[in-house]
Amino acid sequence: MEFSVLRPCFYEKPTIELAQELIGKLLVKKTDEETLVARIVETEAYLGTNDRAAHSFGNRRTKRTDVMFGPPGYIYTYLMHTHCLINVVGGQIDQPEAVLIRAVEPIAGMEEMQKRRGSLKRDVDVTNGPGKLTKAMGITMEVYGEPCWGENLFIANGEKPSSIMASRRIGIDGSGEAVDYLYRFTSPQSRFVSGTKKQNNGIILNREEQ
Numbered sequence: 001m002e003f004s005v006l007r008p009c010f011y012e013k014p015t016i017e018l019a020q021e022l023i024g025k026l027l028v029k030k031t032d033e034e035t036l037v038a039r040i041v042e043t044e045a046y047l048g049t050n051d052r053a054a055h056s057f058g059n060r061r062t063k064r065t066d067v068m069f070g071p072p073g074y075i076y077t078y079l080m081h082t083h084c085l086i087n088v089v090g091g092q093i094d095q096p097e098a099v100l101i102r103a104v105e106p107i108a109g110m111e112e113m114q115k116r117r118g119s120l121k122r123d124v125d126v127t128n129g130p131g132k133l134t135k136a137m138g139i140t141m142e143v144y145g146e147p148c149w150g151e152n153l154f155i156a157n158g159e160k161p162s163s164i165m166a167s168r169r170i171g172i173d174g175s176g177e178a179v180d181y182l183y184r185f186t187s188p189q190s191r192f193v194s195g196t197k198k199q200n201n202g203i204i205l206n207r208e209e210q
Contacts, residue, residue: 007149008149016183022043023043023161024041025039026039027040027104027133036136038107039159042104044099047183048096052178053169065096069093069096073089073148075089075144075148077139078141080130084131086133102129105191113127116137165205166184184202
């Protein structure tokens with residue numbers, strides 16, 4: 001399988017736009033066993049300084065958030081409980097923003113992903129959540145700060161869906177007015193989108209009109 005790896009210039013756009021444009025792109029992880037490929041079907045944008053749900057709210061710069069203050073297109077990983085979550089840095093230098101990859105749909109290497117996740121009743125549970133997808137694809141904290149066009153982990157061009165849905169982000173209760181921002185973007189056609197039926201209600205955006 002050949003890939004058209006997204007170059008640095010792709011990430012040089014407003015973070016909201018980046019979160020939308022990542023829908024349909026391919027997340028690729030090369031392992032010792034095989035190359036794992038999954039289509040990104042769900043993202044969440046976090047707009048840093050003025051976004052109470054963002055780790056960098058109020059321009060908070062720590063060892064964990066440091067990479068977000070650099071150029072866009074680099075990987076921001078962090079631990080949520082015992083799960084590693086992967087984000088793409090957005091914005092500009094000293095504008096600490098990021099896009100969380102929340103769910104992906106396996107394209108190649110499903111058997112290997114299932115093996116990493118263990119026994120599951122439904123195939124969608126393999127990668128329909130941010131902690132699930134990293135475990136399935138073998139993505140760890142070690143990729144923190146690496147570019148999204150690396151040798152063993154990268155994002156490549158993929159088929160653009162005809163529409164995406166904008167809705168509220170998940171799991172950010174206690175973030176004030178930020179809980180109502182429509183900064184979560186999903187591919188309505190995919191079974192691998194996370195969340196409940198209620199959480200997946202939103203506004204349909206026509207990609208061709210953006």
